[in-house]
Structures are given as C-alpha cells and as structure tokens.
Amino acid sequence: MQLLLSLSLLCFQPPAEDWQKQESAYLKNIRQVTFDFVRAGEGYFSPDGKQIIFQAEEKGENPFYQIFVMDLETGKYRRVSPGVGRTTCAFFRPDGKKIIFASSHLDPQAKERQAEEFKRREEAARTNQRRRYEWVFDEYMDIFEANPDGSDLKRLTDAPGYDAEGAYSPDGKQIVFCSQRDGHLELWIMNADGSNPRKLTNAPGCYNGGPFFSPEGKRVIFRADRHTKDELQIYVINADGTGERQLTDIKGVAWAPYWHPDGKHIIFTAAEHKPMQRPNYDLYLMNVDTQEMTRITFAPGQDVLPVFSPDGKKLMWTSTRDGSLPGTQLFIADFIMPGSKN
Numbered sequence: 001m002q003l004l005l006s007l008s009l010l011c012f013q014p015p016a017e018d019w020q021k022q023e024s025a026y027l028k029n030i031r032q033v034t035f036d037f038v039r040a041g042e043g044y045f046s047p048d049g050k051q052i053i054f055q056a057e058e059k060g061e062n063p064f065y066q067i068f069v070m071d072l073e074t075g076k077y078r079r080v081s082p083g084v085g086r087t088t089c090a091f092f093r094p095d096g097k098k099i100i101f102a103s104s105h106l107d108p109q110a111k112e113r114q115a116e117e118f119k120r121r122e123e124a125a126r127t128n129q130r131r132r133y134e135w136v137f138d139e140y141m142d143i144f145e146a147n148p149d150g151s152d153l154k155r156l157t158d159a160p161g162y163d164a165e166g167a168y169s170p171d172g173k174q175i176v177f178c179s180q181r182d183g184h185l186e187l188w189i190m191n192a193d194g195s196n197p198r199k200l201t202n203a204p205g206c207y208n209g210g211p212f213f214s215p216e217g218k219r220v221i222f223r224a225d226r227h228t229k230d231e232l233q234i235y236v237i238n239a240d241g242t243g244e245r246q247l248t249d250i251k252g253v254a255w256a257p258y259w260h261p262d263g264k265h266i267i268f269t270a271a272e273h274k275p276m277q278r279p280n281y282d283l284y285l286m287n288v289d290t291q292e293m294t295r296i297t298f299a300p301g302q303d304v305l306p307v308f309s310p311d312g313k314k315l316m317w318t319s320t321r322d323g324s325l326p327g328t329q330l331f332i333a334d335f336i337m338p339g340s341k342n
Helices: 002-011 016-023 110-126
Strands: 027-032 039-045 051-057 066-071 077-079 087-092 099-103 142-146 163-168 174-179 186-191 208-213 219-224 233-238 252-259 265-272 282-287 293-295 303-308 314-319 329-335
Touching: 039 087, 039 303, 039 314, 051 087, 066 087, 066 099, 087 163, 099 163, 163 208, 174 208, 186 208, 208 252, 219 252, 233 252, 252 303, 265 303, 282 303
Parallel strands: 039 329, 142 163
Antiparallel strands: 027 329, 039 051, 051 066, 066 077, 087 099, 099 142, 163 174, 174 186, 208 219, 219 233, 252 265, 265 282, 282 293, 303 314, 314 329
16 A cells, blocks of 8 residues: 555646755755767766766767766766667676676668668658657667776677666676577676676566666666566566565556665656656655655656665766756756655
C-alpha cells in the first residue's frame, strides 16, 4: 500500500509558480554545466568528483551522440570517442585510470547511417512532424576501454549483436552490461578486461538494461519490460543472479535507476503514460528495502538520467528544466536527502 500511495505522486504536477519551491527542499544551487552541444546527457562523475563523462551531439557532421570528458572547475572538455557512429553509456573505472563506453564506430556503414539520420531530421522539419523517441539496439555496438583522454582504445566485447550499457563494479574488477549475444537483451557480467562473460538475468523476449552495481558490489539495479513491451520498471538482483525483485509498478515507465552511496537508496526517472499526452518525466528517490518514495523534481520540462556524486552530496541529471531549452543539457545541484537536518 505504501508503494501505491507513493506512486500516486506521479499524477500530481504543481502549478508553474510552485515547482522551484517544491524542488528547493532537495536541490540547492542548481546549475547548467553543458552549453556547446545540440544536446547532451547521461553524465557520470569521476571517482574524485572533479570530472564528468557524458554523451553529447556536436554541431557538425555526426547527428549521433559521442563521448566527452569535462573538468568541472574549468568547464573545459574534450571528445574521447572516435567521432564516428553512435556511442553511449560511458563510465569511469573506480581508480579513475580508465573509462568504458559503447560505440558502433566499427560499423562499415557508420557514415552512411549518419547521413540517413540527417535526412530523416530534414524531412521531419519540413513536414513539421515530431519524431517519437526510439532507442536503437545497434548490432555493431560494442564496449570499449580507453584512457580518460581517449587514448589506448581497446575493444572489450566482440559477440554478435548489441553490447552496451556497461558499468564497473566498485572494485573495478567486473563490468555489468546489456548484451544480445544469445538473441535476447539480457544482463551479463564480465571481467574488466572482457574475459569470462556470464549471464546474470534470464527473461527471454524482454529488455533488461541500464545496470549498476550497488556500492558494496553485491547487488545490481536495472530496468526491464517484463510485463508490457517498452513499459519499463525497476528491478534489483543479487550479483550472483539470485533474489531478483521488482521495485516499481506504474502505468508508464520507470527507468534509469542509480544507487546513492549509502547503498540504501536509488534515484530514478518515472512518468505515467496516458493516451494522446506527452509524458513528463521527473526524478524520484526510493528506499530499496521499504520502497518508500520521494519525488525530487517538479519542473515542467523533462528530468531524466540522474546520478549521484561519489560522496552523495551532488546530483547530476539530464534536463530541459522549464522546457525552453531546444535540447537536453546536463545540470548539477547540491542534494539534500529527504528527512535529513540539512
């Protein structure tokens, strides 16, 4: 019952003049950190919290995301992915000496696909049509390791089908990721050098993705559409494949879960989906044990893909905030845990 009562918050959208006040209980000193891109998002902090790695679309020849690393103090950034094809899901190794990301740059038709995407955009603009968001499970997507400056690029996966959405274990010895190597989109765990892949989930015909190890390394949080196609919900599973448990159950989508450093809470994105209405995504905090939820964002724009800094004091997420931004950008704020004395 507590879960159902908490989820009823998804139905409530405060008046425009009240949303900043609602957020101020949990978020302070909100600031935009990416500006020079057509769109940017899905950022993660470096282990020391001084840098972020994220995906963004540059103004130029490639309409797909590439991976960038930014110094938060100076705002200086550099592209660390090859610049061709699609990329996604970058992450720092816990010692800060390596990064991983997924890329399709080895696709022999990568540049042709880029040109086709530009044509689709031009046609949509000409006909004034809004394109529905669609995630492409690119068969050429593989996980790569590199130095934080993009040098020494090394391929970690080489199996048929999509391999992406990777994240390191807290000790840096393992990577959990989404793979289609057995014909289904399941979670797998491999050693950090790409060896010894083993299957974590077993839900044929469903999508299982977006996994992250818990701070103690014993559990994995992820999203899956076990009941209705594309209606994602959030699950947790032990790293040995036992104890799988569904955490959300809404008429819509709950996705992009990420652990708070305390190992007791996760933050995620959710929205109800109603006929003929565009969903408004917001961020929610959940106690994994009790499933008690607190709504964190109330902005009229989209708020998605939240992550905590290593010390849990800051929250970074992808947003259009009041809805006026032409594309999503990354924002960072000081985070106040609900119920704390701060």
